[in-house]
Amino acid sequence: MTPYPSDAVGVSRVAGRIDSVFLFIVVIALIFFFLTQGTLIWFAWRYRRRKGNEGESTPYITGNRLLETLWVVIPSALVLAIFAYGWIVFRDIRTAPAGAADINVVARQWLYEFRYSDGRSSINEVRVPLGKPVRFVLTSSDVLHGFYLPAFRIKQDIVPGRYTDLWVQPEKAGSFDIYCTQYCGTGHSTMRAKMIVMDAADYRRWVAGERKPDLAPPWMKGKGLVERYGCLGCHGVDGVDRIGPTFKGLYGRKVEMSDGSALIADESYFRESILDPTAKVVKGFDPVMPTYKGTLKEDEIAEIIAWLKTVK
């Protein structure tokens, strides 16, 4: 089953809200369409030059203050309304609800690799439970790619060297297309995947059937790496700051920087701190952390981040 987006009413709350914005703009656009095209065609017909009236002179009208003011003010108000509505919904699209389950996605020419938090991975097919928020943490190992779920009306570019993300909370079981929307070379158009939404019981059964005993989840590998690379010499996990800030409860927390700015600690921030530690220095600390660029592989960074997220 590959539903058209418009056939897929009710796939998610966000999709419904995007549809409302769409409809809102359609109504305004149609009113203007009929108003302008109607007047255009009506005037062109009504004031056509006819045989016998060629010589008739036309009035010398060069403008009309009131009319011109009106057609600046009214459209301005309407576009502001469209902007505001679009913005409000955009916040919904961008902000994943707390407790969303993360699935890492690594895109490359020309496939998607999905990595679940328990160590399973799959190519071009991802399974998610119905009704639960899922967040895709996206990165690429070569060029730009796209991650587009047409039925859910959302998309996000995938950028090498950084994390972007996208979340869904599917309200309908079924199989949904994922398309690459950012041109990535010869196989661009065949770079497609499926998101299979399963109801809770099916999903649990499937997870149980898939899990292999020897599968180590990424966070566990991350833990080993953190020990091996000496991170814990400076960073504690007990809530006490040492040479570096403690890792405890760091993920998702607001962090103040020495330059006065502040940010929420997320995957991109972790990644930057590991690869380019002096780019953002936490308030109260010295820029002494070494870079791990070239030392850690892309997968290892992802594993360390997976572990960092578990240090609650």
Added chain:
Amino acid sequence: MADGISGASGTGRGYLAETGLRSWAFSLDHKRIGVMYLYTTMFFFLVGGLFAELLRLKLMTPGPGFVSDKTYNVFFTLHGALMIFLFIIPAIPSALGNFFIPMMVGAHDVAFPRLNLAGYWIFLAGIVVVIASLVRPMDTGWTFYTPYSAKSGAAVTLLSFGLFLVGMSSILTGLNFIITIHTQRAPGMTWSRMPLFIWGMYATSVIQVLATPVIGMTFILLAAERLFGVGFFDPAKGGDPLLFQHFFWFYSHPVVYVMILPAMGIISEIIPVFSRKPIFGYKAIAYSSMAIALAGFLVWGHHMFVSGMSSVAAVIFSLLTFSVAVPTGVKVFNWIATLYRGSISFESPMLYALMFIFLFIIGGLTGPFLGSLGTNVQLHDTYFVVAHFHYTMMGGTVMGWLAGLHYWFPKMTGRMLSEKLARRAAVLILIGFNVTFFTMFILGYKGMPRRWAEYPVQYQTMHIIATVGSWVLAAGIIVMVWNFTRSLYRGEAAPGNPWGALTLEWQTASPPPVENFEVIPTVTEWPYSFGRKGAGDA
């Protein structure tokens, strides 16, 4: 306008008298340079169109087709790059602008005729380099996004060098126009008596001069990355692929106004002439051109809402984008209001002008879907975008260009076009265009991504409809080109001022003499004094 300089009849060969290759290649006459630009850009319009037809042909089938996916990617890259850089950016400014700016301001030539010729030769050199790059044809899309363009095995460096030269020619032309408009206006032609085409070209030239250097620099950075491995855009070397997109759109967004403002200028000339009415809201049209030109520099980020750019930036760019929508709408209202109580005749220039308004309204009204953040996330990089920009670029700019060609053909060649053929072509183009591109709004809404060689089968019906539409469109273009070609030799002789227009280029012979005007005219009025003053003003 000023009496005593009413149109001479078109008996002589005027500026066309001299023949032979040298008389063209080394001519300093802005009219001849304009004509050379016209032929060159029209050639690339046709070649770009040929690639478009090939793309549409491939898309008849969802799976692998008569060309490989790789070849398809080369085709859409060439289609886009040729149409944008070698056709639509130079088409109106360099060709019609060169020919008519000096004539419309009442001058013998542009301010710097030698620079003007140099501009054309640089343009040609750029084209030669672009053609040379076909040895390893580009498949990056006309947007050159890194890291793909930095890694691609295609001749990206060569192509971007070619486009660098083309951009240089564009800067020189823009500079020449700005100075011409400032210094060469006939006595009495104040800024508020300037034809609106000149206002449009002035705004355009400002953008060309300010924005084009940025894309030039971007190409240099890209070349440095490819040749010397400097990692400006390479994350592995501390670079940022999004930086390229910012640079690229900092140029390429303002440039969409380079494409549309001259066309809007042409429409503002044609509507009053064929309605026999003064243009409605002259100041609003003139100033909105400038407003659009300047505000257009602040909205580039709306191409990047889902690129990974910060959400705060996205919100600001969305708001700024909507601020450009309003002055654009104002122009459309003004054109429609000009028709009110006019005496409207429907010769071919007016037909294309009305088609412009009709199609541009659709292009304009679909803009808010993309400017609004909520819906942008759904529609970005789908066929909805393809439809939107074809409605504005082809429905807008190309229709404006065609309106201008039909309007000025008698002036440039001294011959009239066949109205019958022109009408037939217009009908075919109007139908073909809408069948081809309206379908794409639906395709995009249904989720079809752009730049796809293959696609899921549920989109096929729509694709077939679009392809059939493209054949009708092509038929219209062929009829039109045939009309141009035959009228060039067999059209009836054109009088000096066949449409009864009041701008200066019509107050001299068709084709004009080498020096344009025997005596530089003195301007006493604006060029829109149609109708009877005080006669039943509304």
